[in-house]
Amino acid sequence: MISEKKVMIFAEQRKGKIHPISFELLGKGKEIADKLKAELSAVILGYNIKREELTELIYYGADKVYSYDHPVFEYPDVIQYKHNIAKLVQQERPEVFLVGATHFGRSLAPRIAASINTGLTADCTDLQVDENGELIQIRPAFTGNILAYIKTKTRPIMSTVRYKVMQKSKRDLARKGMIVEMKTEIAEIRSPRFIEKEGKKKVDITEAKVVVAGGKGLGSPEGFKLLEELADLLGGVVGASRGAVDKGWIGKEHQVGFSGSTVKPKLYIACGISGAPQHLAGMRDSEIIVAINSDPSAPIHKVADYSIIGDLYQVVPLMIKEIKTTRGEKS
Amino acid sequence: MSLTLVVLIKQVPDITRVRFDVEKGRIDRSSAEAEINPFDLHALEAAVQVKEKLGGTVVAISMGPPSAVIALRDALARGADEAILLEDKKFAGADTLATSYTLAGAIKKLGSFSIIFCGEKTVDGDTGQVGAEVAEFLQIPHMYYVSKIKEVTENKIVVVSEMEDKSYVIECDFPVLVSVTKDVNNPRLPTLREKLRAMKTEVKIWHAEDLANVLNLNKVGYVGSPTVVSKIVVLREKERGGKVFTNMNEGVKVVLEELARRGLV
Numbered sequence: 001m002i003s004e005k006k007v008m009i010f011a012e013q014r015k016g017k018i019h020p021i022s023f024e025l026l027g028k029g030k031e032i033a034d035k036l037k038a039e040l041s042a043v044i045l046g047y048n049i050k051r052e053e054l055t056e057l058i059y060y061g062a063d064k065v066y067s068y069d070h071p072v073f074e075y076p077d078v079i080q081y082k083h084n085i086a087k088l089v090q091q092e093r094p095e096v097f098l099v100g101a102t103h104f105g106r107s108l109a110p111r112i113a114a115s116i117n118t119g120l121t122a123d124c125t126d127l128q129v130d131e132n133g134e135l136i137q138i139r140p141a142f143t144g145n146i147l148a149y150i151k152t153k154t155r156p157i158m159s160t161v162r163y164k165v166m167q168k169s170k171r172d173l174a175r176k177g178m179i180v181e182m183k184t185e186i187a188e189i190r191s192p193r194f195i196e197k198e199g200k201k202k203v204d205i206t207e208a209k210v211v212v213a214g215g216k217g218l219g220s221p222e223g224f225k226l227l228e229e230l231a232d233l234l235g236g237v238v239g240a241s242r243g244a245v246d247k248g249w250i251g252k253e254h255q256v257g258f259s260g261s262t263v264k265p266k267l268y269i270a271c272g273i274s275g276a277p278q279h280l281a282g283m284r285d286s287e288i289i290v291a292i293n294s295d296p297s298a299p300i301h302k303v304a305d306y307s308i309i310g311d312l313y314q315v316v317p318l319m320i321k322e323i324k325t326t327r328g329e330k331s
Numbered sequence: 332m333s334l335t336l337v338v339l340i341k342q343v344p345d346i347t348r349v350r351f352d353v354e355k356g357r358i359d360r361s362s363a364e365a366e367i368n369p370f371d372l373h374a375l376e377a378a379v380q381v382k383e384k385l386g387g388t389v390v391a392i393s394m395g396p397p398s399a400v401i402a403l404r405d406a407l408a409r410g411a412d413e414a415i416l417l418e419d420k421k422f423a424g425a426d427t428l429a430t431s432y433t434l435a436g437a438i439k440k441l442g443s444f445s446i447i448f449c450g451e452k453t454v455d456g457d458t459g460q461v462g463a464e465v466a467e468f469l470q471i472p473h474m475y476y477v478s479k480i481k482e483v484t485e486n487k488i489v490v491v492s493e494m495e496d497k498s499y500v501i502e503c504d505f506p507v508l509v510s511v512t513k514d515v516n517n518p519r520l521p522t523l524r525e526k527l528r529a530m531k532t533e534v535k536i537w538h539a540e541d542l543a544n545v546l547n548l549n550k551v552g553y554v555g556s557p558t559v560v561s562k563i564v565v566l567r568e569k570e571r572g573g574k575v576f577t578n579m580n581e582g583v584k585v586v587l588e589e590l591a592r593r594g595l596v
């Protein structure tokens with residue numbers, strides 16, 4: 001049975017490697033496609049992408065993969081990406097088109113939406129198909145204080161979807177799908193030029209399994225050395241509240257919260273962080289939250305699974321010592 | 332050649348003070364004072380710094396209710412030379428697409444320009460979409476997540492653009508739209524003298540009919556908006572009801588046991 005309806009996702013790649021958000025989009029896309037009885041496709045653009053990478057998209061749920069391979073896609077050149085994707089979307093006319101809310105996705109999706117005059121909902125944390133078969137896009141707004149439920153009147157319904165919120169489908173090596181090689185068209189309008197390939201690799205706190213974060217309660221930049229020791233022991237990274245970053249104790253790339261990064265690690269240890277709403281917005285979905293703070297009334301304790309009321313300069317060294325002792329016994 | 336530097340401004344409620352009605356699912360906008368979206372202050376500062384170096388005119392543009400004149404006066408006090416408010420009942424209820432379309436129309440009416448600066452996102456709508464959509468409607472390139480302006484000359488700008496795990500140095504000829512993060516600069520505070528000057532400067536008001544030559548009025552405001560908010564839920568902070576330890580030895584022991592159970596230590 002060939003379905004008329006289509007659901008499409010944008011598969012982002014970096015240096016030929018598919019970004020994990022693409023698999024999350026396929027997971028959600030599959031759920032929507034099943035409800036709408038639609039075909040699920042992925043569009044990927046890059047340079048020298050290996051065939052094995054493309055088949056991964058099929059293993060994770062794509063029925064069809066539109067693949068563009070051209071040197072213009074080596075860099076995240078929004079204009080060239082937009083030009084080709086907008087053309088494909090206008091040809092294929094999917095009901096729904098999903099893009100990951102990465103920095104690149106957030107820069108690309110609005111241009112596609114404006115160029116084809118359709119609605120775009122930013123940074124969705126859930127997508128549901130209601131009893132009338134309509135897609136409801138759910139997203140936080142007002143700095144994470146409210147959830148808005150949004151419908152789109154135009155087609156395709158476009159949404160960017162927040163990273164690490166949707167579930168991937170199970171990787172199924174038996175899945176079959178079609179890979180369609182597409183011809184790249186070069187857009188006429190000028191793009192910014194990439195003059196320095198890239199800066200030094202930064203800490204990416206959004207990928208870490210464990211985040212040990214510090215706030216103004218550390219009292220000085222040296223406090224982060226202690227947190228780093230604990231983070232190293234746990235195989236994690238160091239995070240920070242805006243207060244600590246604003247004081248210049250640590251770089252902005254470590255900042256967790258509304259004006260920093262949103263993290264969702266297995267373990268979040270907040271040390272000397274009071275827990276302003278802007279900070280909670282960036283970490284409240286962590287699996288386990290441990291708060292270490294000498295102030296028992298600090299709001300961070302409300303979102304914590306474990307609160308230790310005490311001086312972090314005593315508690316953290318004790319944790320480090322206990323972990324080392326336990327490991328020493330085992331070896 | 333004199334540079335025209337456009338800054339997109341939105342008036343928002345002070346997000347640290349605004350109250351939310353949990354029962355009714357409403358935002359009580361009257362509960363907090365309105366101000367310039369904090370991210371936009373960085374865009375304005377960036378424009379003013381370019382003007383100070385190379386000369387030119389900074390034009391602040393906002394779409395909003397009549398009361399948004401206050402935000403534009405603040406922008407004038409912070410270094411903008413001209414301010415334009417796009418105000419009309421027809422513009423009300425716009426989503427990001429209709430907003431961007433309207434702003435792009437106003438910029439077309441303005442004539443030629445070199446750089447449009449905007450903030451990364453707003454603290455209320457929180458979408459970060461308007462900048463890139465404006466650039467698309469104007470058919471000009473844009474630069475996103477700009478954390479540093481390295482160089483500006485009379486015909487091009489060189490910036491650092493941030494990705495999650497790395498940054499790129501990119502340059503672009505004018506005209507271009509530049510969306511800045513909070514790292515780009517530290518916005519200045521207006522002096523008393525500048526505040527007084529701002530009080531005397533006219534904020535131009537452009538209504539829908541003033542833009543009729545550049546806009547299709549079916550594409551503005553609520554009517555022109557493809558997305559519709561069907562419901563709002565005010566979130567209560569999810570309290571985890573966690574265990575609280577005042578004895579740190581006990582606390583550390585229990586926490587480490589739990590982490591061991593989960594294979595995290």
